[in-house]
Amino acid sequence: MLLETRDLGKSYGTVRALIGVSVSILAGEVHALIGENGAGKSTFINLLAGVVHPSSGSISIGGEVLEPGSVRASEAAGIAVIHQESTAFQHLDALDNLFVGREPRRWGCVLDRPRMRAEGRRLLAGLGETLQEGRPLAELSVAQRQMVAIARALSVRCRLLVLDEPTASLSARECGALFAAIRRLTAAGVAVLYVSHRLEEILALADRVTVLRDGSHVETRAAAGLSKDDLIRSMVGREVQEHGHGAPSAPGAVRLAVRSLSRSPCFHEISFELRAGEIIGLAGLVGAGRSEVAAAVFGADRPDAGSVLVDGRALPPGDVRAAIAAGVALVPEDRQHLGLVLPMTVGENLVLAVLASLARGGVRRMSAEAAVAAEQMKAMAIKADSPAVPVRTLSGGNQQKVAIGKWLAAHPRVLILDEPTRGIDVGARAEIYRLIRSLAAGGLATLVISSDLQEVLGLSHRILVMREGRISGELSRQDATQERILALAMPQEAAVAGVSP
Amino acid sequence: MKLGAYRYWHETVLAALIAALMIGAAVVDPRFVSWKTQIALSSHVWELALLAVPMTAIIITAGIDLSVGSAMALSAVVLGLAYQAGANAWLAAACGIVAGALCGTFNGLAVAWLRVHPLIVTLATLAAFRGVAEGISLGRPISGFPASFTVLGLGTIAGVPIAGVIVALIATAAGLALARTPSGLSLYAIGHNPAASRFSGLPVARLTVALYALSGTCAGLAAAIYVARRNTAKADLGTGLELDVITAVVLGGTSIFGGSGRIIGTVLGVLAIHETREFVGWHWEHEELNAIVVGVLLIAAVLLNRLFTRPTR
Amino acid sequence: MTGAWLRSREAGVAGLILLTVAAVGTINPRFLSVENARDILIAASPGLIVACGATLVIVLGEIDISMGALMGVCAAVLGKLVSAEHAGLPVWLATLIVLSLAAGIGLINGLLVTVARVPSIIATLGMLTILTGVGDLLMAGETIGGFPDSLRAFAIGHVGMLPMPVLVALACLAAFTVLTRETALGRRIYAVGSNAHAARLAGLPALRLKVLAFTLTGLLTGVATLISAPQLEVIEAGFGRQFELFVVTAVVVGGASMSGGAGSIAGSALGVLLLSLVRTALIFLQLGIGATYWERAIQGGFILAAVLADHVSRRRRVQR
Amino acid sequence: AAGAEQAAKELGNVTLIYDGPTDGSPEKAAALIEKWTLKGVDVIAVSPNDPEVLAPAMQAAMAKGVKVITWDADGAASSRSFFVNQATGTQIGEAMVDAMAKDLGTPAGKVAIVTATLTAANQNAWIAAMKAHLASAYPKMELVAIKPCNEDQKVAFQVAQDLMKAYPDLVGIFGISSVAFPGAAEAVKQAGRSGQVLVTGLATPNAMKGYVKDGTVKSVVLWNTRDLGYLTVRVARALADGVLIPGATSFAAGSLGSKPVAGDAILLNNLLVFTKANIDQFDF
């Protein structure tokens, strides 16, 4: 046994994020940690990493008790962590990012650049990457950045490697390299603690699985022989209605027409039509350019060429307000930075997109705003004490519901949802699916961008697939299968190795 | 005990500090707190108060305008030159206000469209506007405005200075606009998260330009009031005023990081600085002490506020 | 590597400097004299020295605007300590006291920002106001004169060809360039400024680094006072006024970002040089008496142009 | 100040209060006048740093029954009852030009002015007089530059340095404020051009003694500030007592003897030129 937590607990004021968790992790195993949003996974990891101080309990590693709440002590004890949020230093280059905080030095203070360089090359080569020195990390792709973060974690001679949703922004190729690296580490006796909402990955990688629910430890058992349904039941504590296909309503008139839209270098010659009552799924690998297309349709980015028509009328390019006025709504992928104003209240966020139309004579009507907010909170089943609490205090799933509800309040004619369920747990996910279907049934034209093939397959009437900035194919719901979507999405020459499932 | 729910701690603390000061002053020298004295001394604060109102809104959007003092000087000089060129004094004042508005619009365009950090834009225009003022006036004062105009700076309505009435009207309007209009709420949203505001369809660029233009317009108005009171338009007026204005706004509880702040706080902040300064000047006859007291007040107010409001994170 | 450097902010500012020098030199060749270069460098040296510290502070995502007033207080204290008609202390002791005072004020700034969590612009604005008052009180409308020769020699003396202030400035620049580029400490400062949260997760001592940066800025302000105040025989009230504005503008023109993480000692130094050039250049252009009244406007326009040009070109490079 | 205190001591029934803006801001000076009007003093003696800006406040003070006089520099005639006149702006400007001409021997060549700020009212009045006097009396002296030092001695120093390099044939620099003058003198001295580039201007003798002795500066123009302070306090007392009334032709000024009154100006008329020969006799 490598690491053992005894009765580990953490409270934030009255919120009990983690309650008396006792888990042991064995050397050389991949130990998966799963649970709904807010179950306490990241909290558990932050305690291991020494980022937060436990309220109760203790951690021992290799038989010795770990000093609580000290990042340095955890590091010294051989715990390396890749955190959920990006921890990159955008202004520094890859080399500095790999070593900052534990730089190899000469004479006590001066950086030992040659050693850093050699070591950095070796680390990245192990992940199939090359070292890009001198370029600030901001200039690298998201995936490259994530690989640097992983390499940083691997640079420590660690006994336990902790990964909190590491694959969220990785494409199949990088996932493959990561899984290979994980297997090499476990073969060498290193333990890996792995957090992910992608249950397929868990089943493919993990030796044992620990389930958390509402901060409590539910169970830990061997992964062999478990099914996805077993995991879900254990996480949620009840059966979850798996999404059956809703009957496709008869599609109406063309609502949104996109004609030869291009914005180099992100996407080229994108054309499609979206009808009233229709749900189109837009699939593709991360970085295929789907979010960019959505942003251009919404007017947040100015395309180089092409046009966007709503109800037959062309939208002025690069004008969000005109797009909104025409009835287009976008729930962006990055809800924390683009979708919500986190410090403002739930109520304020819900009316933000309709502020002007609720006002009379240029003066806000508070009662009308309150009514809209209350209506959306009810319709979306948003769990919050009151509309007056800051959105920041809500759990991820409920934040996402606010981001969607804010646009439903505007009664859009075209709704674009970019990764509507990323980082959302199974229960909340089912609710969001139900909602999207009922809105479509009501005549809303919906475009759903998702990297989750199950989601795309389950929701869409039609599926468009993007590859490297172009639409590589269209599949009807009858023809669509995971394999066919993937075949269209994968770069022609790329290896399929390591893709899950 | 749920102290967190009460939203006006900062204002309460400031009001208490001001009350304590006034009581102390009354004990030391009752003449200071008399209505007559206070009205007479109030003439020193109108420009500061006037500029602090738009500055509050700008800081709420996480911006800043360091050029207000210089814009005021330029407006005053334009006013003076227009008057010298034969314009009626009120028309000249209008010219000055337009000049201020143009200054502000320039700042706003650079901030909103070129997306240069406002601190940098206005740091540059801080020098540029005053430079233009010096250039077009050749450093000379312009005076000799008619009594019908100086009433704007010196006159009273029912014992209340006209300038004060103007400032009160503008502050009230701004306070209501921030609390009760869509644009007002939009400013807070922009201050917290400009990108999400844009994605919500708020007119971010337009509001930003309008806000800086408003700041310039108020600088023009402040210039008119100043010129009317001192009967002189000159390129060096308002030197260093920007720091006073910012001090008053942050003392009033507006967060320098954007997203929070209220006009009522700013009004109290202005009042606190004004009364402190005047009383220190009144009682100790040491100009230098003023600066020290105001600096301590500024830091102390932030520290006091820390005691009452727990940061939620 | 060279290609990347040519596109950098430093290259842009250096280009502007060369352009200005070439243009003014063409119109008035006397501008290109060694003597003139020396004088410009001497005049720029306090700015160069303090910009080293200010760059660290701004890279950390904070700001310090108390330097000018601190300079005034340091000059007044120095004058009172060494001049025969006041304390008449030995120079080494006075120097030590002034430097400790300056570093101490910087330390207080740092503690206010970190421990008391007062936003740095407010903390240092408050400090600026307080120190201005203290400086005026110390001077009380008088002048302080009578610096001993050793102090004067430090400020106006030479080592070989190099004037002392320039030598000190170069030493500071070299030390801080090495500090920021080649030491773990320097890289950590950039890391904290780049992403405070990630820095916490990486276990970097953000608060200590900030206290250090503010303290160093204070200390450097003391050094700058020591090399510049005794250049003159007497110190007047108002010494150092608006110096903070000059330094912050120069650092920003040199490419440091107000949101932290970006900026370099070389860029800041070039920014100081660029801004220092303008006044001298205007004199050498011999534009006549009328143009004098437009000097401030030209200076402001120059800063504006430098900053706007860079932002526009940068936006063209990086989309969105 | 010493002179004023002496007068106050002699009279015995005068309370002297000094007040002034630390940064020389006219707006603050006006505010101070308003404050003292409110506090109710008998006489306010103003040295207006900007006559135009201060005029309304001074007039308001007179309207409230406070006696207002100017000293050191004059204000608008309507804003004060008497001016303790050590010298008018024109006299001062001309005196500086004359001093420079005398020091040069042959009054010819390029000269420059280092002033306080471009907006400083007193300095601008002197500059106007200097320009006129140069043009009429010394046509061979060419004024090539007027540069502000923003009341910063370092800047005055650097500006003077630059002027000497930009105009190698410069023969003289006027430093027309107590900050600009020593700064310019120091620049000439450090450039090793003492005697080649002459510096003159306004400053107290104590600040300039070093430069006068080493020959960088041959003449320093100023009035006797000690006597001026003395006379001002005497005038203030007399005005408060109603002894001094408009129309008087002379004024008994204690140890200074009798001083002539011309219209509303009490003339001290002692513009001084300090040179190596006499500067040691003065200590202020």
Ligand SMILES: Nc1ncnc2c1ncn2[C@@H]1O[C@H](COP(=O)(O)OP(=O)(O)OP(=O)(O)O)[C@@H](O)[C@H]1O
């Ligand atoms: N700093 C904090 N202050 C207050 N509450 C917190 C804080 N951090 C976490 N929480 C609360 O603790 C609980 C557990 O959060 P945690 O981040 O560990 O969940 P998670 O399992 O990682 O969820 P996800 O799948 O969304 O990443 C949640 O209720 C959350 O709101």
Ligand SMILES: Nc1ncnc2c1ncn2[C@@H]1O[C@H](COP(=O)(O)OP(=O)(O)OP(=O)(O)O)[C@@H](O)[C@H]1O
């Ligand atoms: N922050 C970024 N910095 C640099 N390049 C980026 C960044 N975000 C996206 N890109 C690049 O832009 C292109 C399109 O990315 P986009 O995010 O639109 O892809 P996507 O298909 O929407 O993927 P996702 O699943 O992440 O939404 C890709 O080449 C990607 O590498």
Ligand SMILES: [Mg+2]
């Ligand atoms: Mg988590």
Ligand SMILES: [Mg+2]
């Ligand atoms: Mg995307």
